Amino acid sequence: MKEIEQRLTENGVRPTAMRILIYKYMAESEVAIALTDIENAFAKADRTTLFRTLKTFEQKGVVHQIDDGTGVQKYALCETGCNCELEQDLHLHFHCNNCNETVCLTEHKIPNINLPEGYVAEDANLVLKGICEKCST
Amino acid sequence: MKEIEQRLTENGVRPTAMRILIYKYMAESEVAIALTDIENAFAKADRTTLFRTLKTFEQKGVVHQIDDGTGVQKYALCETGCNCELEQDLHLHFHCNNCNETVCLTEHKIPNINLPEGYVAEDANLVLKGICEKCST
């Protein structure tokens, strides 16, 4: 609990009660989280607050946003030491077509791609879709 | 013009006037197209028709859908001979942060990734973001 407060403070995010709860919720999840998920988990809180919390977290490098192709923005905690704010920590994400969950594969970095003349890459997003470990057994 | 009709027919899509126009429009574009783009180009036609045309095209392997991370679905014509319907023709896409346009880099295939035990990949999406060739000069 104290660690969460510290983590937030380190990142320039004031550790309010709500923020700590959301952080905790995300830390306990194995999968990427959408705003709707948080909304369901904290029905008492207002959507806007949750929305802005996620945005603040993202901006301060506490979480990174994930576009898994479902059309819903998802988020996951950043690893300690990752510097998403500056340059993306370019790991890939896996989206399961069966259980519809998305996970970070933080060990799997996005390979270097050499682009045609004139193209300058600043960021990359790689999503693999298929059957996840849980669903394949 | 006749080629378009033929192409559509080959793919099991009846070549109506509207469909031919949309195909032509997409063929003349260098970049990926969103529904809104088509809407603007053909103000007289109804959104639904355009929407369903894209869906039909997609389903019949005339176009492929592109998720470039902007939250808007885009489409581009498939290459002749590509078999999107069965397995994705896994080329990468580039989205320009400056002009907001997205292009297919059909020559650049998505590299093979070896996933952890238990994960089975069926599809992949790789989007690079940065400055495009036109905007970098």
Next chain:
DNA sequence: AATTGTAGTGCAACGGAAGTGCATTTATTA
């Protein structure tokens, strides 16, 4: 040519999700 059926089109409305303006509450600091 008239009839029947199927595929395409148009209109209207819905629903999810992201986002914003402004008032109110809570925390910080002077």
Next chain:
DNA sequence: TAATAAATGCACTTCCGTTGCACTACAATT
């Protein structure tokens, strides 16, 4: 304690994708 700033809540908006249902154009069949 008073003044100030930050966080939260409420209401409302916009954008995009999507669907149901009625109507129309087309093609096949008699």
